[in-house]
Amino acid sequence: QLQLVESGGGLVQPGGSLRLSCAVSGFSLASYAIGWFRQAPGKERRGVVCINNSGGTTPYLDSVKGRFTISRDNARNTVYLQMNSLKPEDTAVYYCAAVARSCPGFYWRSDEYNYWGQGTQVTVSS
DSSP states (O other): OOEEEEEOOEEEOTTOOEEEEEEEESSOGGGEEEEEEEEOTTSOOEEEEEEOTTSOBOOOOGGGTTTEEEEEEGGGTEEEEEEOSOOGGGOEEEEEEEEESSOOTTTTOGGGOSEEOOOEEEEEOO
């Protein structure tokens, strides 16, 4: 059974950092692309970035460029999202999602992905 589990969320002060993890089971991460999404209260879910099975990445959401970095460790079946210089507007539930092989052309669209985690809450507040 394919499963994705996010972890690493929490409460952090503005300017702080968090590293989110997306642990996958039931399939080989090496065969899948993984996208990170976020959904703030009252807003639509938005794609942040996607990483191909080969390690290449899509552009980042404009508002996180230069602050967030996606990476993957196929041996550990885990994808990471390093988030630095966090801002209150980064507050959201963060999700990871999987699709076979490569990031879709419309990588920011949630309907392009087949499997989802349950999400992890990130709150940036002083």
